[in-house]
Amino acid sequence: MAGSDKPVDGVAPYGGPAGGWGALRAVALAVKNEMGASARARALLEVNQPEGFDCPGCAWPDPKHTSSFEFCENGAKAVTWEATEKRVDADFFAAHTVSELWDWSDHALEQAGRLVQPLRYDAATDHFVPIAWDEAFDRAGAVLRGLEDPNEAEFYTSGRASNEAAFLYQLFVRAFGTNNFPDCSNMCHEATSVGLPQSIGVGKGTVTLDDFDHADAIFCIGHNPGTNHPRMLGTLREASRRGVPIIVINPMRERGLERFQDPQAPLQMLRNGSTPLALAYHLVKVGGDVALLKGVMKALLARDRAQQAAGGPAVFDHAFIAAHTAGFPELVEDLDRQAWPALEQRSGLSQAAIESIADVYARADRVILCYGMGITQHRHGTEAVQQMANLLLLRGNIGREGAGICPLRGHSNVQGDRTVGITEIPAEPFLARLDAHFGITSPRAHGHNAVEAVAAMHAGRAKAFIALGGNFAAAMSDPQTTFAAFRELDLNVQICTKLNRTCLLTARESIILPCLGRTESDVQAAGAQLITVEDSMSMVHASRGFLKPVSDQLRSEPAIIAGLAKAAVPAAPIDWDALVGDYDRIRAAIEAVFPDFADFNARIRVKGGFRLRVGASTRAWDTPDGKAHFLVYPSTQEDPDIADDQLTLATIRSHDQYNTTIYGLNDRYRGVTGRRDVVFANAEDLAAHGLAHGDQVDLVAGDRVLAGQTILAHPISRGSLAAYYPEANCLLPLADVDGRSGTPSYKSIPVRLRRSTVGVAG
Numbered sequence: 076m077a078g079s080d081k082p083v084d085g086v087a088p089y090g091g092p093a094g095g096w097g098a099l100r101a102v103a104l105a106v107k108n109e110m111g112a113s114a115r116a117r118a119l120l121e122v123n124q125p126e127g128f129d130c131p132g133c134a135w136p137d138p139k140h141t142s143s144f145e146f147c148e149n150g151a152k153a154v155t156w157e158a159t160e161k162r163v164d165a166d167f168f169a170a171h172t173v174s175e176l177w178d179w180s181d182h183a184l185e186q187a188g189r190l191v192q193p194l195r196y197d198a199a200t201d202h203f204v205p206i207a208w209d210e211a212f213d214r215a216g217a218v219l220r221g222l223e224d225p226n227e228a229e230f231y232t233s234g235r236a237s238n239e240a241a242f243l244y245q246l247f248v249r250a251f252g253t254n255n256f257p258d259c260s261n262m263c264h265e266a267t268s269v270g271l272p273q274s275i276g277v278g279k280g281t282v283t284l285d286d287f288d289h290a291d292a293i294f295c296i297g298h299n300p301g302t303n304h305p306r307m308l309g310t311l312r313e314a315s316r317r318g319v320p321i322i323v324i325n326p327m328r329e330r331g332l333e334r335f336q337d338p339q340a341p342l343q344m345l346r347n348g349s350t351p352l353a354l355a356y357h358l359v360k361v362g363g364d365v366a367l368l369k370g371v372m373k374a375l376l377a378r379d380r381a382q383q384a385a386g387g388p389a390v391f392d393h394a395f396i397a398a399h400t401a402g403f404p405e406l407v408e409d410l411d412r413q414a415w416p417a418l419e420q421r422s423g424l425s426q427a428a429i430e431s432i433a434d435v436y437a438r439a440d441r442v443i444l445c446y447g448m449g450i451t452q453h454r455h456g457t458e459a460v461q462q463m464a465n466l467l468l469l470r471g472n473i474g475r476e477g478a479g480i481c482p483l484r485g486h487s488n489v490q491g492d493r494t495v496g497i498t499e500i501p502a503e504p505f506l507a508r509l510d511a512h513f514g515i516t517s518p519r520a521h522g523h524n525a526v527e528a529v530a531a532m533h534a535g536r537a538k539a540f541i542a543l544g545g546n547f548a549a550a551m552s553d554p555q556t557t558f559a560a561f562r563e564l565d566l567n568v569q570i571c572t573k574l575n576r577t578c579l580l581t582a583r584e585s586i587i588l589p590c591l592g593r594t595e596s597d598v599q600a601a602g603a604q605l606i607t608v609e610d611s612m613s614m615v616h617a618s619r620g621f622l623k624p625v626s627d628q629l630r631s632e633p634a635i636i637a638g639l640a641k642a643a644v645p646a647a648p649i650d651w652d653a654l655v656g657d658y659d660r661i662r663a664a665i666e667a668v669f670p671d672f673a674d675f676n677a678r679i680r681v682k683g684g685f686r687l688r689v690g691a692s693t694r695a696w697d698t699p700d701g702k703a704h705f706l707v708y709p710s711t712q713e714d715p716d717i718a719d720d721q722l723t724l725a726t727i728r729s730h731d732q733y734n735t736t737i738y739g740l741n742d743r744y745r746g747v748t749g750r751r752d753v754v755f756a757n758a759e760d761l762a763a764h765g766l767a768h769g770d771q772v773d774l775v776a777g778d779r780v781l782a783g784q785t786i787l788a789h790p791i792s793r794g795s796l797a798a799y800y801p802e803a804n805c806l807l808p809l810a811d812v813d814g815r816s817g818t819p820s821y822k823s824i825p826v827r828l829r830r831s832t833v834g835v836a837g
């Protein structure tokens with residue numbers, strides 16, 4: 076690539092496949108760094124085994140043969156990061172003030188180790204100091220009880236929480252009196268949760284792992300499984316070996332979508348073999364997917380008409396469309412309105428390239444369409460999700476074997492948390508059942524999502540923030556606003572395993588409550604407990620930790636929630652201790668409130684668990700009129716285009732991070748080592764800006780600046796840039812969201828490039 080010959084520190088093209096020896100080396104290093112030679116390293120062998128714990132990494136399902144040993148490089152990093160021997164104890168907090176810790180990197184904060192006891196911020200000394208659990212609950216409870224209105228509190232959930240913890244949490248919060256449930260899902264697959272129910276009656280994927288064995292074509296749009304769902308590469312490899320075309324639509328060339336060498340297949344590794352994945356790789360412009368999808372459908376429409384005119388077989392499944400859908404005429408009208416030059420310009424792809432995608436789609440009898448954050452985190456995220464549903468519905472590719480839609484969920488239980496009631500817009504039938512079962516009166520008014528929560532805090536309308544996991548302030552857009560909002564709060568409670576930036580945003584009362592991780596054994600009154608999670612494909616299964624907890628002062632998430640509940644809503648008619656003493660009782664309550672969980676306690680003890688009902692999987696469309704819907708929003712065409720001198724920045728994950736958790740500073744497949752201060756750009760865009768590979772630049776979005784980044788010529792579509800999250804979050808204003816789902820547009824940030832004066836000598 077032009078310009079990339081100039082050497083840049085820590086940057087060298089990566090030539091190997093995804094996985095392979097590099098993955099094995101990285102696992103060995105993670106084990107060594109975090110656990111030494113300890114027996115805790117054994118933890119790795121238990122991940123996703125029928126009797127072990129669910130990997131706290133991604134939500135990709137386990138293979139049907141759950142006995143086969145499955146772990147991946149990044150799952151190993153997630154587990155070793157949690158099972159680490161390092162601890163941040165009382166001495167650590169005595170040695171470091173909060174102001175000092177604030178200057179540590181996100182990587183350094185978490186790497187310091189596991190939290191081992193409850194802490195309270197002492198403003199007089201600027202230190203966190205140990206406190207007893209009861210005092211922690213009393214202090215938090217006192218602030219919560221003292222609020223004028225329960226809606227002045229925000230209750231965040233990160234998607235690692237188990238079904239049991241999440242259910243108990245929403246019960247506590249509704250008994251307390253609010254639906255303010257900002258959730259990591261609001262930053263992630265909200266466009267799926269909002270868009271798909273309107274299209275197909277359910278906000279979840281319709282496929283199972285088995286369907287991948289029967290698909291004739293697989294589309295991977297806007298996701299990077301080599302890093303974020305590595306176990307998916309095994310599935311893609313099998314498909315590729317069967318000759319199934321895999322079509323990738325992504326602005327960046329991601330090695331994990333091109334070539335894979337299974338680190339668990341030593342023979343293949345010794346032979347130096349690897350399996351090619353993508354048959355065709357289309358470098359769409361960042362944010363160009365709606366135009367691309369419309370182009371594919373427009374091409375199919377033209378062929379369908381031509382075939383019909385010639386008396387040949389139709390391209391669309393007209394019988395399915397007539398029997399199962401509504402809105403087809405409006406879709407056709409919208410497609411007829413589209414002009415090819417505009418579609419080409421917006422997608423960054425030629426009509427010929429788009430026609431070639433339509434070829435593969437039309438030739439395949441059964442198609443699975445997979446997608447991730449490259450689709451959802453945009454100003455038109457919901458629309459993009461619905462265009463994918465449109466494309467599938469045109470050929471009846473939903474609700475039959477080998478076909479369907481496959482949103483790749485993020486956190487390992489983000490889907491389950493939603494299922495068991497974490498939502499700011501609860502449905503009435505659910506609230507009615509919850510109230511009847513527990514004898515409470517849940518609030519009916521809708522609550523705040525993530526962006527609304529920050530806005531309320533910033534405006535002084537919300538005064539308390541409680542987090543069940545996660546690192547909310549670092550994950551959110553607009554840290555300028557978000558951090559300031561936190562510092563005005565009366566209460567900041569963080570239930571977490573490791574120290575992070577949100578813990579350090581001290582309020583009048585700031586409390587850190589350390590919890591057990593998923594790898595650790597959880598013993599309550601009735602004995603050792605198991606928890607349950609739901610994966611991306613609606614499979615619910617059990618998880619049992621077995622490691623000795625890093626500290627005997629840790630409590631489980633359910634136990635901590637119960638402690639907070641008793642302190643904040645002492646009059647609630649709920650026997651919290653009984654529920655926490657035996658999680659079977661929590662599951663019995665989940666079953667009482669959600670009929671889909673019938674026989675929960677028995678079914679969860681069957682190997683492999685069970686699948687929740689997904690109506691669309693069997694063409695039972697749970698929409699108001701019982702039909703699947705083609706949906707169009709003609710307005711996209713009128714949206715202001717990006718200015719001529721602007722590029723569109725997507726914020727992405729490196730190979731060495733889990734969201735805001737930075738395991739290390741490498742991004743192996745993208746050829747970056749030991750640094751994160753880089754921006755990926757197209758070589759022609761660099762030239763057009765008079766810049767060269769390795770130059771120092773500032774990214775400028777209005778009055779927001781990310782200064783002193785090294786710009787790299789990289790295989791990325793023209794007009795597009797990519798930089799790492801969370802560093803680049805400072806470029807995104809809180810108000811920039813997908814209007815339909817409220818998802819921050821983390822992947823469509825208009826920016827200008829300017830030559831940097833930061834750190835440039837002379």
Ligand SMILES: Nc1nc2c(c(=O)[nH]1)N[C@H]1C(S)=C(S)[C@@H](COP(=O)(O)OP(=O)(O)OC[C@H]3O[C@@H](n4cnc5c(=O)[nH]c(N)nc54)[C@H](O)[C@@H]3O)O[C@H]1N2
Binds near residue numbers: 364447484
């Ligand atoms: N190891 C590891 N695993 C993880 C996570 C992690 O951070 N680390 N995070 C977890 C979570 S919470 C989530 S949500 C998932 C995230 O998993 P992914 O969805 O894979 O997340 P990202 O890395 O944000 O972005 C994915 C891809 O989107 C592409 N992209 C950017 N803009 C566009 C666009 O406009 N159009 C298209 N078509 N593509 C675009 C990027 O080039 C990138 O390859 O992974 C989960 N698993």
Ligand SMILES: Nc1nc2c(c(=O)[nH]1)N[C@H]1C(S)=C(S)[C@@H](COP(=O)(O)OP(=O)(O)OC[C@H]3O[C@@H](n4cnc5c(=O)[nH]c(N)nc54)[C@H](O)[C@@H]3O)O[C@H]1N2
Binds near residue numbers: 264
């Ligand atoms: N710019 C930009 N911003 C983004 C994104 C992006 O692509 N670009 N992606 C968004 C997405 S998809 C998501 S999901 C969010 C993620 O947002 P969050 O879910 O809030 O963030 P994480 O980084 O996953 O949270 C890490 C913290 O979780 C805590 N933790 C780890 N394990 C446990 C546990 O078992 N229990 C408890 N209680 N705590 C635990 C640790 O203390 C750790 O510091 O970020 C969003 N932000």
Ligand SMILES: [Mo]
Binds near residue numbers: 262263484485486
């Ligand atoms: Mo996510």
